[in-house]
Amino acid sequence: MYFVDRLVIAMTAAAFAPAASLAQEAPLKIGVVTFLSGPAASPFGVPARNAAEIMVEMLNGTKVPAPYAARGFGGAALQMQLVDESGPATTQVTEFRNLAQRDNVDMVIGYVSSGNCLAVAPVAEELKKLTVFFDCGTPRIFEEKSYKYVFRTASTATMDSVGAALYVKELKAGKIKSIAGVNQNYAWGQDSWVDFEASMKQLTPGVQVATSQMPKLFAGQYNAEISTVLGAKADVVHSSFWDGDLEAFILQAGPRGLFKRSTVILTTGETAMYKLAEHIPDGVVIGARGPYGPYAPDNELNRWFSKTFADRYGVPPNYAAYQMAQAILGTKAAWEKAQSANGGNRPSTDQAIAAFERLTFESPAGKVEMVIGAGHQAITETAYGVSKLVKGKMTVANVKRYPATMVNPPDGVKAADWIANGFKK
């Protein structure tokens, strides 16, 4: 009597189901927005999505090490709603509104593009929705306006340029007469170079700018720029290229000897270092936009995260994956702090925000402090090193770490002013 059996099973299941669901809280809905298509998907968007999937699954299964062992956020399971970050700002603002008002998510975590972060922040404020940016780099967000509902759990791009300048100054022991840049001609490339140039002028007074090349984004061919930079004979060459452009640059600049003639800094070099291991000679300065990937500290959280990620996806997590994990864990820390202040009951958005402001939390990349941007913008330490091929495997050597307050401006000071005033604290 197959049918009767099924009926009995179904009825038994129905009888127990309410009891089971009473034991746990209603799930929390999180909108996760990251690039799933387009050029930024493969280096940033998809690794970040993978990190989000792992984090949600592991948090719901209480498999994350301390201090994040509690299920989901404060005992409530997480439900992830994924949205593609592609398309113009109009589309992203529309989809953010849909997440907040149609799908009624409890919070939104996402955004790789600085333009999207700038566009979404005022909307988050208008709709009073807790929104956590995990990756976007521009310092403009909390410099131009102050927000109540918006947080960013990764350092701004200023840290990458300042850290790179500090590192090469140390590496070359003051023997830097001229610098050059090869950066993409759009906001990220322009800002990265402006900060690097200003930092170098502060750190090594009298340094000359040999040339600043600004090729078009996704140009693919950089032989003219490489010729100019080779001819300029700069001691240090700075590049904030990423993904396809970065790989093309490495493949084109390598055979022409640029890496031998000058000390080349690749601020996002980490995303390409494993794939192009045999094309990157030893001694190229590799950045990871913070203490991520090869620069992540050796602690239990990091060992767990990098192993879980590598086991599932076959590649180690890159910095975008680390930043996503960092954003989710930071939000969890804030949420649970608010929950315990609220007598163990689910906190309101306002309570979660109060707990998030000026919070210090642990992530796989170490300590994160939400201390600038009036307590809404994180600062972290950063690290740089040089490439070194060990038995066919790419590693970083000569690693130097820079504490958070050394490479990030103090609260209330604009990044550009802070650099121009000689990094005054």
Add this chain to the structure above:
Amino acid sequence: MSRDRTPRTLALILLALLVSGQFLPQWTLFLVTVALAKGLVVLGLMILLRCGLVSFGQALYYCIGAYAAGMLGRLFGASDVFTLMLAGMAAAGLVGFVLGFLLARYRSIFFGLLSLAVSMILYGLLVKTEALGSTDGFHVLPSTLFGLRPADAWVRYTVLAVALLVAFIAALLVHRYLGTPLGRLASAIKDNEIRVEYMGASARHAIHVKYVIAAALAGLGGALAATTVGHIDPEMAYWTTSGEFIFITILAGTGNVIAPFLGALVFGVIQTVAFGISPNTWQMVLGGSLLVVIVFLPNGLWSLFRGRKAA
């Protein structure tokens, strides 16, 4: 000849949306407002398409309208929504008038590619302008209506009501224009330009006028989009934005001035549904629906309505 029912239909749609807008959820109000802004641009493209001209660079005027509105707020603190829209329309119309002398000489693929080239020049210029935030763009001040800012709960409805009114007036005027001899010249130019010239009409002049109207409408749409979204960036001038407008034009069809707005709304709904149900493959849903429309409704969505009326 049957009575012209378009003005009455337009007025009924305006009324219906003004009334129902008060009860619709907030996110739909935003969706409809953005669709109206895009619909204005597509209305201009429709005028050009009736002459057989496809502009692959209409985003130029969309972007000019948006930046004109944004700059007015940034430099002078202007926030009145009608001032911003008029400024966007005037700026785009002026650039369209100047460029029209060049573009009205060209037809078919040459017209399309030249218009694309001009829009990409603006994109390139804006990307190089770090003072305006380069590719990150900048915020547009919250707009006001006659010096007042509506209560938070009514902002979306007010913006929608203004957009509806503007779109209604634009659609009505374009409808009137298409009924004039100059407007009716469009299909004649498309069919046989030499014959038009023999009849004593100037095809170049007619196209120039249509080009300026299309530019002004795109500028109006851009300014409306800027005040609605609250953020503008150079991507508004990028070729993919122009492509989206062409996509909507084909989806909508050129049968009536209501079609562009219908097309923009359907496009917006398909896109947002696709984003929601298949975040990894939403482009396929969007592309598939365009294919379906092309195969089954070669004259666009509007042929659904025209077919029924004829029966």
